[in-house]
Amino acid sequence: MSLVFKVMKRGYRFFTDRYYKRNTIIHDRYKVNSLLGIGSYGMTYLCQEIDTKKVCVLKQMTKSKNKKLILAQYKQETTILEQLNHPNIPNLFESFSFQNNHFFSMEYIKGRNLEEVLFLKEQVFTERESLILIRDLLQVVDYIHSMGFIHGDIRIPNIIINDQKPYIIDFGLAKRYMNETSNGDSNKNNVGLLREDFYDIGDLLLFLLYSNYHTDIKKGRSWTEELTLHPKTSHLLKRLLRMEQPYFTTKDIITDVNQTIDHLTNVIY
Known part of the structure; x- marks a missing residue:
């Protein structure tokens, strides 16, 4: 029954979510x-x-999902993009309906996404280069957080690299969090939401660090066993990945990243 349902679901989506062809x-x-x-x-x-x-990006919302859910997500994503104004985030141009589909247009960010950079181009990042890229990314994330939002999906396909600088795209899972509240439980929830982004950044940092890792060992080991890192980098990663005391703010992470970059620049270990 489960397999039949999945096949029917794929078929329904195939015929419902038809994409527009070239030159349309x-x-x-x-x-x-x-x-x-x-x-x-x-x-x-x-x-x-x-x-x-001018070249731009157009996003079309699916119709095969729950209508209320899609409409809510559409309004949420466009509302968030309307409020963000940062050179490393695409600008929203307009939102509209066409042939019973919801669309919005936005700025096209030139470059390659980080997934292509790592797995197609097989670019290698040193430990210091990885941290510099993460620091630049954190500055964009800090702006997003300062505006009262989290991104919620900071993964390598959603990071565009242009002239060695990171740009964040795809705010489909972004959401608002409250900066200030008198409610203790709400404060805990806010910190938890921020840490979703922090965890994703830690995971992304691991992808960068592993680009410079090669071994013939087949047995699966944790990154703490496989990677030879400066102690400050290891400590930073453990906090991002909640293996040690997690971070509370983006600015605290940036401070630690800058200190670690300084150590890597001046100290041979």
Whole structure:
């Protein structure tokens, strides 16, 4: 029964969530150049704005999911993007409906996502280079948090690298958290939400550090056994991954990252 249900679900989604083909004109304004990707809640296209000839990204929400859920997520993502104004986050242009589909257009960020950089280009990051990239990323995350939001999905496919600088995309799972509250339980929940982003950053840092790791050992071991890191880097990772006292703020992480970079620059270990 489970297998039959999955097949039926895939079939329903295939016929319901049809994507627009190359050269299709959407909303009398956007010409589709290519399909960038298909996710659980939407499809993204690389488009050209007909009047200005500028390249942009168009996101189409899926119709196969629960209608209320999709509409709520659509409003949440566009509302959050409207409130963010940072050079390393895509700008929202407009939101609209077309042929009974919900869309929004946004700035196209040039570059490669970090997943391609690591696994297709096989670029290697030293420990210091990894921390510098994480520090630059944390500065963007700190801005997002300062605006009262968490990203909720800081993974390597959602980080674009351009001129060695990280850009954060895909705010589909972003949500608001309260900066100030008198309620103790709410404060705990807020810190917990922030730590979701911190954990993702720790996981992302591990991907970067493993780019410089090679071994013939087949037996699976933890990163603490496999990676030879400066003690400060190890301590930083353990706090991000909640193996030791977790962080409370992004600024505290940035301080530790800067100190670790300084040690790696000046100390041979």
